Amino acid sequence: MxxxxxxxxxxxxxxxxxxxxxxxxxxxxxxxxxxxxxxxxxxxxxxxxxxxxxxxxxxxxxxxxxxxxxxxxxxxxxxxxxxxxxxxxxxxxxxxxxxxxxxxxxxxxxxxxxxxxxxxxxxxxxxxxxxxxxxxxxxxxxxxxxxxxxxxxxxxxxxxxxxxxxxxxxxxxxxxxxxxxxxxxxxxxxxxxxxxxxxxxxxxxxxxxxxxxxxxxxxxxxxxxxxxxxxxxxxxxxxxxxxxxxxxxxxxxxxxxxxxxxxxxxxxxxxxxxxxxxxxxxxxxxxxxxxxxxxxxxxxxxxxxPSPIDPVYSSKLVFEGISVDYHGDGKQYNMDATVAYKQAALNAIAYLQKLGFTREQAYILLSAAPIEAHVGAVVDSPNACVTLALPVGIFDFDILPKEEGLQKRDLGQCAVRSDGLL
Incomplete structure (x- = not known):
């Protein structure tokens, strides 16, 4: 007993x-x-x-x-x-x-x-x-x-x-x-x-x-x-x-x-x-x-x-970013890892929009899902390099690049304000 x-x-x-x-x-x-x-x-x-x-x-x-x-x-x-x-x-x-x-x-x-x-x-x-x-x-x-x-x-x-x-x-x-x-x-x-x-x-x-x-x-x-x-x-x-x-x-x-x-x-x-x-x-x-x-x-x-327990997502789609604001005014920054991270994230958001996610959904998903960000290099002036890795296995459908392009789906929208403003 x-x-x-x-x-x-x-x-x-x-x-x-x-x-x-x-x-x-x-x-x-x-x-x-x-x-x-x-x-x-x-x-x-x-x-x-x-x-x-x-x-x-x-x-x-x-x-x-x-x-x-x-x-x-x-x-x-x-x-x-x-x-x-x-x-x-x-x-x-x-x-x-x-x-x-x-x-x-x-x-x-x-x-x-x-x-x-x-x-x-x-x-x-x-x-x-x-x-x-x-x-x-x-x-x-x-x-x-x-x-x-x-x-x-x-x-x-x-x-x-x-x-x-x-x-x-x-x-x-x-x-x-x-x-x-x-x-x-x-x-x-x-x-x-x-x-x-x-x-x-x-x-x-x-x-x-x-x-x-x-x-x-x-x-x-x-x-x-x-x-x-x-x-x-x-x-x-x-x-x-x-x-x-x-x-x-x-x-x-x-x-x-x-x-x-x-x-x-x-x-x-x-x-x-x-x-x-x-x-x-x-x-x-x-x-x-x-x-x-x-x-x-x-x-x-x-x-x-760190924890010995991590979800295992072996396949990842990796987006690069450098310290140039090419999603904005094109300004060159010197070894700025934050700028580089933002560019990697914006590249990922743009890619997710091609799959049918709205910008808001993509922004939230990259915040909440177990993505991995790494500093690739901070020695090659003027461009720091940061990578953002998106686990492929978290999606119910194939997100990898193909010759024919990406299939865009209707995936709705996240919860927005009652006045509809975005």
């Missing part, structure tokens, strides 16, 4: 409701600040689960228009679960985090990918496309995702946290805010913004018993969670999946680990700002500490071991 004794489930230390607004829930926060106290504390070696809302905090619905994407309140986003203190962690240590599992909620087996408005979020091609809100809803079937808004594709997800990191020290927070303010000041009125300064409006720390003064200071000084930084944060690395081991620098006592922005799947680059398959779900961790790890490993930023 099976033995009940010693069959102890791993505890869920922080629970959330994925259908409720994040700012109505405890155990969540959406700013980085060293004075946010830990919500729970664990011992090194403990295995535990925490639950996460989607990155917008339940602002997006499973429906067939994109008005919710158009109207997202970006002051409230990236609702992180935590902070989680690890006993014995001190500044200068290395926090080792094993990501043991990442799953959607059983009661919410769907996610979404969105194109954001030029003036509300942006995205890689926000200016080129003068972006209007669009989205695709994805249904989860075990490891696979399909979408009624992008027919003809089915792929296995590489589920991962888009956002995971330790709390900054007061000194590091001040550095972030100073350098990002200088960047904002150097680009006044930029659309989309070049950075997001501290913003008290929409700040949330879901903990009871905090003084008004503390909450006000966190809201006034806290760093926004949009970019990745030295502590980790919103780096959107798709290979931080089940089985990954991460090494984070520790800046405050307890490390104060936080996590959120779970993704069912994502391509390298996450093009469209809300470019993964965003989901709410559950993540399982195990942690340990390496004393004085920052010095031992020259740990200026996190390092990690």
């Amino acid at each position: 099976a033995t009940r004794i010693n069959s102890v489930p791993h505890p869920t230390l922080i629970q959330v409701d994925p259908f409720l607004p994040a700012d109505e829930q405890q155990g969540l926060h959406n700013r980085w600040h060293p004075d946010i106290p830990p919500f729970v504390t664990v011992k090194p070696g403990d295995v535990f689960k925490v639950e996460c809302v989607d990155w917008t905090g339940a602002q997006i619905g499973n429906n067939d228009n994109s008005d919710d994407v158009r109207d997202v309140d970006l002051t409230k986003v990236h609702n992180l679960t935590g902070p989680i203190a690890i006993e014995g962690a001190e500044p200068g240590d290395c926090l080792v985090v094993d990501i043991l599992d990442v799953t959607p909620f059983e009661k919410m087996p769907w996610g979404y990918t969105g194109i954001f408005e030029l003036r509300n979020g942006g995205g890689l091609f926000a200016r080129e496309f003068n972006s209007r809100a669009c989205k695709a809803i994805w249904d989860f079937h075990g490891v696979y995702a399909t979408s009624r808004h992008i027919p003809g594709v089915r792929f296995a997800g590489v589920s991962h946290p888009g956002l995971i990191g330790t709390a900054p020290s007061h000194e590091l927070l001040a550095q972030w805010n100073k350098r990002e303010k200088e960047l904002i000041d150097a680009h006044p009125g930029a659309v989309p913004p070049v950075a997001f300064p501290p913003e008290p409006v929409g700040a949330h720390v879901g903990q009871l018993g905090l003084s008004d003064n503390l909450k006000e200071r966190i809201a006034r000084e806290g760093a926004r969670t949009i970019p990745g930084r030295e502590h980790g944060g919103n780096c959107d690395i798709k290979n931080l999946s089940r089985g990954s081991r991460c090494y984070f620098p520790v800046f405050v006592r307890g490390a104060n680990l936080s996590v959120g922005d779970l993704h069912f799947s994502q391509g390298d680059g996450e093009l469209s700002f809300c470019g993964a398959i965003e989901m709410a779900g559950i993540i399982t961790f195990k942690t340990s500490i390496i004393k004085n790890g920052v010095e031992k490993f020259a740990l200026k930023q996190p390092i990690f071991l």
Whole structure:
């Protein structure tokens, strides 16, 4: 007979409701600040689960228009679960985090990918496309995702946290805010913004018993969670999946680990700002500490071991891009890998349109599917070369080039605004 004794489930230390607004829930926060106290504390070696809302905090619905994407309140986003203190962690240590599992909620087996408005979020091609809100809803079937808004594709997800990191020290927070303010000041009125300064409006720390003064200071000084930084944060690395081991620098006592922005799947680059398959779900961790790890490993930023579990798509169609804006004004750039990546992506989008996908569907698909981007060369001035590899096996039909050309299908359109604007 099976033995009940010693069959102890791993505890869920922080629970959330994925259908409720994040700012109505405890155990969540959406700013980085060293004075946010830990919500729970664990011992090194403990295995535990925490639950996460989607990155917008339940602002997006499973429906067939994109008005919710158009109207997202970006002051409230990236609702992180935590902070989680690890006993014995001190500044200068290395926090080792094993990501043991990442799953959607059983009661919410769907996610979404969105194109954001030029003036509300942006995205890689926000200016080129003068972006209007669009989205695709994805249904989860075990490891696979399909979408009624992008027919003809089915792929296995590489589920991962888009956002995971330790709390900054007061000194590091001040550095972030100073350098990002200088960047904002150097680009006044930029659309989309070049950075997001501290913003008290929409700040949330879901903990009871905090003084008004503390909450006000966190809201006034806290760093926004949009970019990745030295502590980790919103780096959107798709290979931080089940089985990954991460090494984070520790800046405050307890490390104060936080996590959120779970993704069912994502391509390298996450093009469209809300470019993964965003989901709410559950993540399982195990942690340990390496004393004085920052010095031992020259740990200026996190390092990690990628997941041993990846979907196998051996056949890929690879698009090249160089640092010449040949989809725009033809300007020559010097060794600019971002320009090269954009050209590779635009080449892929143009190809997908020949198959019958709309530009919006192609943009979303390259964001959500497990595409691979690589820097081919950054030594041959003036042209950096970047490649974008599109798995052939995710399509229900043949997409390879042929003598007679490509067959164009009617594949509909993703969910657009109720006023029809694109």
